[in-house]
Amino acid sequence: MAADVTVDRVRALMERATGDEKHDESSTSTLDALWVLYDRVLTVDPSSPHDELRDRFILSKGHGPGAYYAVLAAKGFFPEELLDGFLGWGNPLGSHPDRNQVPGVEASTGSLGHGLALGVGTALALRAKGLEDQRVVVLCGDAELNEGSNWEAILLGAHLALANLTLLVIDNHSSSIEMAPWEAKLGAFGWDAVVVDGHDHRALETALSVHPSDRPNAVVADIPEGEW
């Protein structure tokens, strides 16, 4: 199983992956949620990253993957030394993650608005395999949810009652369009939704650990401006 690591350890690893400063805020705002997911919520095994019984995580927004890479490295999916070559020629850790190059990465993302539909398909596939205890968590940014494709998938996820599907929104207030109120908006589409402090590990863990049995749910991690 994944090694126990502290969030401070992950933060230190992030600092080794330099060169994508334009996405620093995108990356750091995901750090706490990703650490909680991989340390306390998801069932994953770095020694067997394709285990059928694992939970699936899709970093839909793709942008700012430094925190994601740091968490995966800290958990042992790949050697930490790869972080030092982030964005470099021949290094698998690029500005947007690639499932065919990075162990532990479930989907190649970066173009916004793809991951949630992939997650719906993954959840359906797990249902078809009889693996409905395995969860599918898709992380989207608040601005990414401007993309209409997400709302197609949100509509469909509720219609299909995909209870093993969780949307984790990192609301770092980068959207030019006001996205709140999340609970009402997602609730109108048939999802359970809760907004929590995006830096509060206990609140994140509680919200990400429970989910309804008859519909998908969303956890919105609020990251106020300036607290990225």
Next chain:
Amino acid sequence: MTDMRTQLAATSTELVATDPRVAVVLSEISVDRFAEAMRSAPHRVVNVGIMEQTLVGVGAGFAMEGFHPIVHTMAPFLVERPFEQVKLDFGYQGLGGTLASVGAPYDYGTEGGTHHSPGDVALMLTVPGAQVLVPGCAAELDVLLRATYANGRLTYLRASVAQNDVAFDVAPGGLEVIRRGTRATLVAVGPMLTRTLAAAEGLDLTVVYTASVAPFDAAGLTLVAGDDPLVVAVEPFYEGTLLPTLADALRHVPARFASIGVPRRFITAYGTLAEHDRDLGMDAAGIRRRLLGILDATS
């Protein structure tokens, strides 16, 4: 003769029944034809409603879990509208699956230009590694779907209303020599064969047939084309779509090329498929007229 759309549903339904790794993802189109499959495997045969980006993304999600998805709707809504999902979710991720369309290039002629898609094949050819198959009749569609659905590659399978009179022993990368002549070599694609043979009646021409645009049988064309060939594509998509493939196949000889395909203009008229074929020079008479023009210009 069974129509290709019905055959697509019948073959898919049988594959769903016999292979537990087959999934079908629909977007309202042809749902009635898949009713039996939906009843027999409701978790693997899903109608997502009218959301084509999600249609393709859900299909790719199934593929990420090791399934062989068959994703189906009309060509413009399967290839053009959600093209980025096709390119990235399947292509870039290296996932296999079948994108099975109906309606191209202008099969449902009364629907108007919003429902036509003569550019679908050209677009699919920009996805590295994608197979592009254009069967000439329902029996060929059945063979091609069975041959490719589980091969781990992205395959675009284009079902047409028009069909040839005869089915051939088709395969991905296959090419059939129909007749031999000396003035030029016609490459008839998919449902263009029967009308191409009618158009070439009495002319000293080689006619080859393929249902496989990618992979294309370059070696087979080389064998029949000769050392100084004039090669004419007769293609059921925008004219010129096949020419880069033909040019690459014959790059070692001083070949000349021409195309008889759908003219590159928006189709604004309404009418039957036959009326569109006639208007666009895609029926036997039109192909012969265009062919004679090419032969005159190159003689």
